[in-house]
Amino acid sequence: MADSKMRILNWINGEEKPAEVDSWLGKYNPHNGELLCRIVNSTEVDTQDAITAATEAFPDWSGLTPVRRGQILTDIVAAMKERAGELAECIAVETGKPPQDAKGEVNGAILQAEYFAGEGMRLYGRSLTSGMPGKYCHTVRQPCGVAGLIVPANTPIANIAWKTFPALICGNTVVLKAAEDSPRIALLFARLVKDAGLPDGVFNVIQGRGQASGAALVADERVNVISFTGSTSVGRQIAEVGGKRLARVSLELGGKNPFIVCDDADLDQAVHWASLSAFSNAGQRCAAGSRIIVFKSVFDAFCDKLVAKAQSLKLGVEAGCDLGPVINKRQQQLILAAIDAAVQQGGEILCGGSAPTASEFAQGNYILPTLINGLAESAELSCKEIFGPVATLHVVGDIDEALRLANATEYGLTAAIHTRSVDRGMWFAQHIKTGLVNINIGTYGSEPHMPFGGFGASGNGTREPGVEALDVYSELKNIAFLVREDQL
Ligand code: NAD
Numbered sequence: 001m002a003d004s005k006m007r008i009l010n011w012i013n014g015e016e017k018p019a020e021v022d023s024w025l026g027k028y029n030p031h032n033g034e035l036l037c038r039i040v041n042s043t044e045v046d047t048q049d050a051i052t053a054a055t056e057a058f059p060d061w062s063g064l065t066p067v068r069r070g071q072i073l074t075d076i077v078a079a080m081k082e083r084a085g086e087l088a089e090c091i092a093v094e095t096g097k098p099p100q101d102a103k104g105e106v107n108g109a110i111l112q113a114e115y116f117a118g119e120g121m122r123l124y125g126r127s128l129t130s131g132m133p134g135k136y137c138h139t140v141r142q143p144c145g146v147a148g149l150i151v152p153a154n155t156p157i158a159n160i161a162w163k164t165f166p167a168l169i170c171g172n173t174v175v176l177k178a179a180e181d182s183p184r185i186a187l188l189f190a191r192l193v194k195d196a197g198l199p200d201g202v203f204n205v206i207q208g209r210g211q212a213s214g215a216a217l218v219a220d221e222r223v224n225v226i227s228f229t230g231s232t233s234v235g236r237q238i239a240e241v242g243g244k245r246l247a248r249v250s251l252e253l254g255g256k257n258p259f260i261v262c263d264d265a266d267l268d269q270a271v272h273w274a275s276l277s278a279f280s281n282a283g284q285r286c287a288a289g290s291r292i293i294v295f296k297s298v299f300d301a302f303c304d305k306l307v308a309k310a311q312s313l314k315l316g317v318e319a320g321c322d323l324g325p326v327i328n329k330r331q332q333q334l335i336l337a338a339i340d341a342a343v344q345q346g347g348e349i350l351c352g353g354s355a356p357t358a359s360e361f362a363q364g365n366y367i368l369p370t371l372i373n374g375l376a377e378s379a380e381l382s383c384k385e386i387f388g389p390v391a392t393l394h395v396v397g398d399i400d401e402a403l404r405l406a407n408a409t410e411y412g413l414t415a416a417i418h419t420r421s422v423d424r425g426m427w428f429a430q431h432i433k434t435g436l437v438n439i440n441i442g443t444y445g446s447e448p449h450m451p452f453g454g455f456g457a458s459g460n461g462t463r464e465p466g467v468e469a470l471d472v473y474s475e476l477k478n479i480a481f482l483v484r485e486d487q488l
Contacts, residue, residue, distance in 0.1 A: 006037040008183045010046055010207055011190035013053040014200025020045045025208065027183055030096035030325040031317045033363040039183040042208035044216030047175070050204040051222050054146045054173040057201030062143045062171035069169055070120015072197055077113045079196040084110065087188065091156055094182045096317055096324035096364070097281060108448075109161035112465060115448040116165035123169070123470070134483040141474035143171030144248060145224035148217040150210070150238070152230045153327050154284040154387075156182035160189055163227045164203065166469035172225065175204045177214040181327045183207050210234065218242050227464070227472060228252070229286075232385070232411075232457045239460060250462035250472045252286070252453060254385040255413030257443040258406035259289035260428065262399065263297045265418035269440065271305045274391075277416065277442035279313060279369045282323045283389035286458075287414040287436075289443035290386065292371075293394045293402050303373070303393065307351045310369040315356060325365040326388050332365040335388035339370060342381040342392075347372040350393070383409040399424055407433050412455025414443045435463070 007024070009016040019040035027036045040046070061069070080087065084106050092102035125139035147167040151159035156179060167174050178186035186205045193203050206213045210230075218226055218241045226242045228235055229252040242249040259277050261270045277289025294302050313322040326332050332355070339353055352370030355361070370390040375382045382392050396402045406415055406428075414436045417428045425439040435454040436446060446452040451463035462472050 005035055006184075008037050008039040008187055008207055010040055010042055010050065011187060011203075011205040012050045013057075013204065014194050016187075017046075017049070019043065019208070025180060027094070027181065028328065029093065030327055031364045033329070036093065037184060039180070039207045042206050042213035044212060046208070047177075047206050047213045047216035048220065050175045050206050051146060051217070051220050053201040053204050054175050055222050057199060058143075058145060058173045061173055061199060061202045064171070066120045066123045066169065066171070068120070069171065070117050073113065073117035073120065073165060073169060076193050076196040076198065077110060077117055079192050080106070080110050080113060083192060087157055087185065090185050090188055091182065092317065094184055095153060095156065095327060098317055098321040098324055099319045101281065105155050105158050109157045112158070112161040112448040113165045115465070116169045116469075119166075119169045119470070125476075128478070130480065132482070134485065135480055136483065137478060137480040139476055139478050141170060141470060142477055144473060144475055145172060146222055147172040147174050147473060148177070148220075148223040148226045149174055150177040150214050150217065150226070150228040150230065151179055153179035153181035154281060154286075156185045157189065159229055160186060162465055163229070166465060167225075167227070167473045168198075168202065170470060170473040172473055173202045175206060175217055175223070177206050177210070177217055180209060215241070218247075219245075221245060223247060225473060226250070235460075248472070249460065250464065251460040252464065253413075253458050254387075254411060255286045255288070255454060255458050256291055256383055256385050256409045256411045257287055257289050257414045257416075257434070258291045258293055258432075259443055260402045260406060260415070260417040261292065261294040261298065261302050262402070262417065262419040262421070262424060263295040264420045264424075265298065266420065266440075267298060267302055267305060270302065270418040271309050273416065273418070273440075273442040274306055275309045275313070277444070278391040279310065279323050279389045282326050282367070283391075284326060284387050285445075287443050287445045288387075289416060290391045291382065291394065291406075291409075292391050293396055293405050295402070296395050296397055299395045303350065303371075307371060310351045310371055313369050315361060315366055315368070323369065323389060325361075326367060327365065329365055331387065332367060335367055335386055335390060338381055338386050339372070339390060342372055342375055342379060345375060345379050345381075347375040347379070347381065347392070352389070377405060377408055385411065399428065403428060403431055410457040413458035414438070414445070414454075416441060416443045435459070
């Protein structure tokens with residue numbers, strides 16, 4: 001390595017470790033295209049080293065009481081609070097999100113951590129009745145073993161916290177596969193947890209490509225639970241490999257989330273939430289509201305307002321900007337190609353549709369907030385996730401048609417409806433096939449104590465975080481004992 005750029009290594013057994021081969025991947029600044037750092041291009045041998053460290057650390061970590069584990073996690077929470085500025089700065093640079101969004105994400109990760117640290121004093125089982133006289137039963141939660149956690153780069157510290165804290169409180173040790181596009185935050189977090197007192201080997205990080213180092217995590221028999229957040233196509237591969245060896249697999253996958261605007265909606269509120277749903281984090285959210293379904297009688301009025309709003313959004317990475325670039329050049333090119341294809345298929349671009357022309361954005365991976373009208377409901381862009389600041393608009397006659405269209409993709413992650421009618425909102429909520437539905441808000445995810453996950457191709461039925469995450473990261477054991485009255 002002749003250049004002086006920072007090199008990001010793996011984190012195994014409490015220290016940085018180079019990969020077995022001298023091979024490196026470049027990580028570029030999404031805002032200006034500059035090389036930020038180089039990351040080790042790990043092989044399966046490196047992943048196996050990390051799994052060995054996690055396997056060896058498991059007996060001691062799982063042997064602590066949940067209360068003690070919770071105390072150590074509480075110390076990590078304190079360190080996260082103390083170093084929140086540093087964490088936010090790191091993800092702002094790595095992902096290109098504006099500073100206030102990066103801070104918000106760190107605060108979300110801290111809340112997540114706090115919730116699961118507190119679980120150390122709960123981790124409840126149940127007491128059960130029995131049909132046998134004198135028999136008493138209760139359930140306890142026990143750790144699974146080594147947890148392999150695979151995350152994307154869109155909200156990197158939130159993704160790490162989302163999986164790591166429930167895994168650790170349940171007594172598992174962790175190998176985290178960091179996303180290629182957010183390597184440094186994973187290393188910063190690893191150092192932070194060590195400084196806060198987490199024993200070596202309990203939390204390990206593997207960097208590099210998913211197909212090599214990530215796949216090795218899924219295939220290894222010593223990894224008892226795999227939790228993956230990412231695309232539906234990779235999720236399918238992971239389900240196949242993990243399923244074959246009967247590992248527990250939790251999949252949090254993509255979405256093409258419908259946002260319904262009824263004829264009785266408060267249009268200004270609907271525009272506010274539709275814009276946030278479609279364009280915040282540059283549309284790189286599994287829960288992005290990328291299909292906007294509007295009643296015919298308010299379609300023109302709503303469109304005019306939403307287009308004006310989209311055109312008023314400020315691009316850039318400074319404080320106060322609404323959206324930054326997308327994560328890498330390849331993703332930018334894929335999104336632009338998808339927009340071109342949509343136009344070929346009859347889509348009308350209402351705003352955006354290209355990269356911005358201003359010179360300040362020329363080297364970055366920017367895309368203007370884009371709204372496309374007139375596509376068939378079966379067109380690729382109408383029903384496939386694109387993971388960028390692009391939404392399609394669809395006109396419907398009534399709530400039945402809106403529901404049918406909302407349910408017409410393979411996904412089922414989130415949905416939102418804007419209406420003043422409680423009856424209509426609740427009817428829609430009951431019938432939409434999504435894991436989360438919001439009335440008069442945006443297509444947003446949940447809070448740390450609430451379950452999140454999707455129907456259909458958005459997942460495989462598990463829910464994280466909330467108390468439901470404990471089902472992903474623990475084995476439930478039913479213990480029974482018999483009181484013999486003749487022994488009293
Ligand atoms: P991706 O599937 O390409 O990659 C995600 C992670 O998986 C990366 O760390 C990558 O290195 C790794 N990976 C890739 N191939 C692998 C393999 N064969 N085995 C093991 N690991 C592998 O996804 P992405 O493009 O980085 O992220 C965007 C996707 O994530 C979108 O589809 C989005 O909807 C989804 N997402 C879902 C949620 C949710 O909670 N449902 C949240 C955020 C993002």
